[in-house]
Amino acid sequence: MGALSIRNVKKSYGNTHILKGIDIDIDKGQFLILVGPSGCGKSTLLNMIAGLEDISSGEIHIGNRLVNHLPPKDRDIAMVFQSYALYPNMTVRQNISFGLEIRKIPVAEQKAIVERVANMLQISHLLDRKPNQLSGGQRQRVAMGRALARNPTLFLFDEPLSNLDAKLRVEMRTEIKLLHQRMGTTIVYVTHDQIEAMTLGDRIAVMKDGEVKQFGTPQQIYDTPANLYVAGFIGSPAMNFIPATLEEAEGQAIVRLDNGTETFPAKLGPLGTAQRPYVGKSVILGIRPEQITDQGSAQADQPNLQLIRAKVEITEPTGPDTLVTSQFNGVKVTARCHPQAGMAPGQTATLVIDPSKALLFDPASENRIA
């Protein structure tokens, strides 16, 4: 059962409320991502799990044990920091064994653990160096080694990859995922990078302003975001938000897309009971760029495809795709097209849209209408 359970946890500094009641539950072996913009309280929450900051109210359980008042060393956790926080005066070996030494693990065993961890992370040849003789990626590995040596029930990572260059970041990301699969430990991982969140997590908590906006699996978060914030935060390029009026025709939900000269009714599928009250009212249509594409790339067997014409404003080649920007209902809309689709600024292009995958949001509450 619950490897980590966070129950209505709050944090305030005087009158500033940093965390406003967080509820998260994960099972043993799960990889939890805390993602959100800078300053939303991710590190604060992680530090509270670690015992480095006091909990204003609420409860944190690690492995079914209430840890609110336990010091960090008694929580059976290990942590990797953004700045790596290696002890500058110690060699890599001493950095890794420092915690073992404090725990009075016999020297022979310490040695064995250091060897094992160093082999696993391929840093055996660096054991006698000082941190300032290491590259960023090597420091990162040592920091992970220090955490692994402890073999804790819970790993905490605070933006461990954000100081690495783009290429190394992707490499280490894969390596962390592999490590997790091999060892099956429970991990809480803080990032503000939504791609890292999607690729690594079993569970994602999208945070904003000290609240969890949505908690779920990566696919849930991506396919059925709970609100405009989550929908816009996860996914790159971001989801298109098109203001429209919801209409009904023969039991079908319809919104009209106007490219300036022509209007296309987009059929969203059967009108749901939650959608009914919004008929005739303003809604926000959320549709991801990959659900608008050129005719060649569209999978013809999809039953709900519809053709629309768009005036192309800009094209941005990314390599595998070309992002095509046009306007509908007065806002910019990005489509993801094949690079050879021959899209060019100024022309009117025919695009294929899959409205059945589109989402509707309430413009006032910003929540998804479902």
Added chain:
Amino acid sequence: MADLAYHQTPAARIGRFGIYAVLALFALYYLAPLYVMVVTSLKSLEEVRNGNLLALPAAPSLEAWSTAWSSACTGVECSGIQGYFWNSIKMLVPAVALSTLIGAVNGYVLAMWRFKGSDLFFTLLMIGCFLPFQVVILPMAQMLGFLGLENGTARLVLVHTIYGLAFTTMFFRNFYVTIPDELVKAARIDGAGFLRIFFRIMLPISLPTIAVCVIWQTTQIWNDFLFGVVFSAGETQPMTVALNNLVNTSTGVKHYNVEMAAAIIAALPTLCVYAFGGKYFIRGLTAGAVKG
């Protein structure tokens, strides 16, 4: 940039020459007294009286030095400054060690384990750096009286440690605030406590700051005259006070060569500390975050 230096306009070249000339003049101005002191200390009294102040000694001799060390009169007593030299050392070593160590602990707490009012505390401590010696004399005398501390050297150790704490705390605190606090967090998760973190991690990475404190405190304490005069007497007086007595002893002729030798001996330890530690002093003053 390099090109600029080679293709200087004549005006720039003259300007540069002017700067060097002025610098050389200043260097000469500051070094001249030291030169006079050294040559005078190597001359006989006869030569001092009859010869030129700037002339090199005709027959250099260390006699004035040995007189100053072991038989010159400092007041009624005539056994040189050696006893006082050791007094100063006995005062210096514990005072420097204590003020540096306590300053390191203070700085560590103020930077890493902030408590309610720690910023106010630090501000008050900073004011301590600006207090002139004279201001603290009276309260210090009262405190020493209250403690009943009789031994002059012990009194001076205490006085200098307390007075120096404002500086050493500031040096260490300003160094430790540049250390990411994630370092302390990592150590806490590793299971290290307050003292272990201090001795195993913080102190070893503060070598440059330790050098700054040692040099600063050595200079301050060794050169101090006021506290020495006020808080010690007779046998336990430090070097500076003895030097003053030696120079002011007004019986017979003035032994300029002996006085100069004594003055150089008095200045030697601080000169040495700078010669050996100056490099670290500069490095420590400019030290930023420890990379790691």
